[in-house]
Amino acid sequence: MILSRNHIKSLGLGMLPFSDAVSEQLPLRQLLRLSLFQISVGMASVMLLGTLNRVMIVELGVMAWIVAIMIAIPVLVAPFRALLGFRSDTYRSAIGWKRIPYLWFGSMWQFGGLAIMPMGLLLLSGDQVAGPSWAGEVGAALAFLLTGLGMHMTQTAGLALAADRATEETRPQVVALLYVMFLIGMAFSAIIIGTLLRDFSALRLVQVVQGTAVVTILLNVIALWKQEKVAPMTKAERDAPKPLFRDAWADFTRDREVTRLLVVVFFGTLAFNMQDVLLEPYGGEILGLSVSATTLLTAMWATGALIGFALAARWLRNAINPHRMAARGILMGVMAFCAVIFAAPMNSGVLFFAGAFGIGIGGGLFSVSTLTSAMSLNVQGTAGKGLALGAWGAAQATAAGVSIFIGGALRDIINVAALNGTLGEGLNSAATGYSVVYHLEIGLLFVTLIALGPLVRSRPLNDTTPQPMGLAEFPT
Numbered sequence: 001m002i003l004s005r006n007h008i009k010s011l012g013l014g015m016l017p018f019s020d021a022v023s024e025q026l027p028l029r030q031l032l033r034l035s036l037f038q039i040s041v042g043m044a045s046v047m048l049l050g051t052l053n054r055v056m057i058v059e060l061g062v063m064a065w066i067v068a069i070m071i072a073i074p075v076l077v078a079p080f081r082a083l084l085g086f087r088s089d090t091y092r093s094a095i096g097w098k099r100i101p102y103l104w105f106g107s108m109w110q111f112g113g114l115a116i117m118p119m120g121l122l123l124l125s126g127d128q129v130a131g132p133s134w135a136g137e138v139g140a141a142l143a144f145l146l147t148g149l150g151m152h153m154t155q156t157a158g159l160a161l162a163a164d165r166a167t168e169e170t171r172p173q174v175v176a177l178l179y180v181m182f183l184i185g186m187a188f189s190a191i192i193i194g195t196l197l198r199d200f201s202a203l204r205l206v207q208v209v210q211g212t213a214v215v216t217i218l219l220n221v222i223a224l225w226k227q228e229k230v231a232p233m234t235k236a237e238r239d240a241p242k243p244l245f246r247d248a249w250a251d252f253t254r255d256r257e258v259t260r261l262l263v264v265v266f267f268g269t270l271a272f273n274m275q276d277v278l279l280e281p282y283g284g285e286i287l288g289l290s291v292s293a294t295t296l297l298t299a300m301w302a303t304g305a306l307i308g309f310a311l312a313a314r315w316l317r318n319a320i321n322p323h324r325m326a327a328r329g330i331l332m333g334v335m336a337f338c339a340v341i342f343a344a345p346m347n348s349g350v351l352f353f354a355g356a357f358g359i360g361i362g363g364g365l366f367s368v369s370t371l372t373s374a375m376s377l378n379v380q381g382t383a384g385k386g387l388a389l390g391a392w393g394a395a396q397a398t399a400a401g402v403s404i405f406i407g408g409a410l411r412d413i414i415n416v417a418a419l420n421g422t423l424g425e426g427l428n429s430a431a432t433g434y435s436v437v438y439h440l441e442i443g444l445l446f447v448t449l450i451a452l453g454p455l456v457r458s459r460p461l462n463d464t465t466p467q468p469m470g471l472a473e474f475p476t
Contacts, residue, residue, distance in 0.1 A: 026165040031174065034165075035181040036223040037103065037158040040216040042185025044110055044151050047212060048074055048144065051193050052121070055205065060125035070140055074148025075401025078394050083245060085156045085390020090242050095230045099164065099386075102157035107220035110150025114213035117143035118206040154220060156393050160386040161227060163375045172316030175372050176309045179364070187302055252387055257455055258377060262395045264326070264452045265370050269399035271444035272333060272363040274407035276400075278434055279340070279356060286344050286431045287352055300353050301360040308364020312372075322369040322376070323455040329365030330449050332358055334442055341438050344431045367396075373455075407437050 026034075049071065056062040056070070088102045120139030159178065166174040189212070196208045253259050279297050283289040308329065315325050336358025343352035374392035415433035417423050423432065 025167065026162075026170070026174070030165075030227065031177070033225065034158070034162060034223050034227055035178055036219045037107075037154055038178050038181040039185030039189075040107070040110065040219045040223075041151050041155050042182045042187075043189040043212055043216060044114070044147055046186050046189045046193065047114070047209065048147060051190075051197065052117075052209075055197065055200070056121060056124070060121060062121075062124055066124070066137070070144050072401060072405070073141060073144040074151065075398060077145065077148045077152055078397035078401065080149075081152045081156045081394040081397065082249070082387060082390040084153050085160055085386035085388070085393075086245050086248050087386070088157045088160055089248075089386040092242075097228050097230075099157045099161035100224050100228045102153055103161065103220065103224045106150045106153030106155075106157060107217055107224075108150070109146050110154060110220075111213045111217045113143045113145070113147030113150060114216060115210055117147065118209040121205070122202055152393065152397065156386065156390045158223070159371075159375075159389045159393070163389060165227070166375075168376075171375050172322075172368075172372050173313055175375060176313045176316075176368055179368055179371070180306065180309055183302060183305060248387055252391070258388075260451060260455055261370065261373055261377075262391055264448055264455070265374075265392055265395040266399045267444055267451060268326070268330065268366050268370070268448040269396045270403045270406075271330075271441045271448055272359065272366065273400045273403040274437055274441050274444075275337075275340075275359070276404050276407065278407055278411060278437060282340070282344075282431075282434045283349075283352060286434060287347065287349055289349060289352075297353070297356045300356045304357040304360020304362075305364035306360075308361040309368055311361075312365055312368040316368075316372060321456060322372045323452060326366050326369040326373075327449060327452055327456065329362045329369065330445050330452070331362075332365065333362030333445050336362055337438050337442050337445070341435055344435070370396075410440070411437050 056067045084102065088099050091098045091101060093101060116139065120136060120141075120143045123136030124140045125136070162174050162178060163171065193208060193212070197204060279301075283297065312325060316322065336355045339351050339355035339358060343349070343355060371389075371392060374388050377388045411433035413433075414423075414436045415430060418427045418429060418432035421428055
């Protein structure tokens with residue numbers, strides 16, 4: 001049997017990861033280009049929450065409380081994602097674009113923040129010979145604010161554009177692809193930036209951070225190129241009265257399920273992210289693991305997250321209710337945190353790594369399923385997809401920032417009390433603070449499960465014909 005060129009081409013595309021996310025209105029090439037904005041957001045996330053956090057404290061000698069304030073600034077912008085999404089829903093340009101202008105300006109804010117950031121950080125560290133004494137604080141705060149605003153605007157508009165272009169059948173696979181690209185952006189940028197800053201100097205810091213700014217704008221320009229059709233609007237159409245945000249928000253939250261979904265996203269993210277700054281110190285301080293061993297935790301978590309994405313793509317393709325899938329992720333998280341807790345009394349590194357792996361799977365399932373639910377919301381009245389995705393992003397980003405602060409602060413407070421003997425002889429251990437945080441996360445996961453319950457429909461899980469698992473379901 002002789003295969004034609006078209007048969008060979010279709011067979012090759014079918015073997016590619018996420019080939020089932022492709023549709024006639026969103027071809028593979030355009031889908032992969034659009035997903036590049038997630039890589040730039042992942043790069044900025046690593047820069048703000050990882051690399052610069054360490055550089056400011058260790059190399060530049062900035063006080064930890066000032067660093068904490070700087071890191072918190074992008075989180076303060078997160079609640080405005082709902083407003084940004086609404087604006088992209090209702091924006092009227094002369095050529096008919098809605099999402100592209102917000103992607104572009106978000107990219108520019110992100111670029112501008114990263115471009116001025118190294119100068120602000122150097123002034124903040126005291127390396128200043130002229131100008132007012134407060135220039136460093138103001139410059140660094142402005143850089144973090146611009147970068148955070150750009151990240152949130154870019155991601156909100158990009159996700160809304162993907163939701164606009166995807167079909168109902170391909171939307172779950174598009175969601176999984178965008179999440180994988182975000183993870184890839186974080187992983188590769190962490191490796192590259194960490195390698196470049198190994199021999200630290202002020203000049204190298206300027207080169208790396210501003211180089212990241214240049215890469216950001218290049219990736220985002222490629223991502224947004226020709227992603228929306230030109231549909232010129234008349235002056236009368238552009239001047240027509242626009243809906244108000246408060247009216248759109250009232251329409252959006254009129255359905256109780258929408259409000260409940262946002263509560264689920266907030267508490268679930270709070271539960272999964274509180275351990276972000278604690279897992280590696282827990283492994284080193286309590287289990288005695290080496291630095292090289294604890295660095296593998298990120299790889300274990302990322303591997304688990306990718307498996308979670310693969311499971312999500314398969315289950316969503318088989319029409320499993322995304323709320324039920326979120327519940328599976330929550331239950332996986334409960335088991336994972338139990339493994340992390342029992343790793344200390346059993347002195348088991350294997351159990352600890354298994355827990356980190358399970359947290360990745362559970363968090364991946366939960367994130368993909370709730371984002372799919374947000375993309376699939378049947379918004380009413382003046383509310384649109386941008387508002388729905390902005391509200392989802394606001395709830396998730398705000399919860400992530402709050403959870404990191406609560407986790408670190410609670411561990412410190414409990415450990416001080418435990419090591420002083422205030423909590424009794426049985427709890428006089430450095431592991432007590434960590435254990436309290438992990439137990440709190442388990443409690444929050446059960447709270448999330450209770451909030452999620454009414455969203456789960458009673459239809460059977462296998463109400464569609466099962467489909468074979470192929471390479472197209474794997475997101476890597």
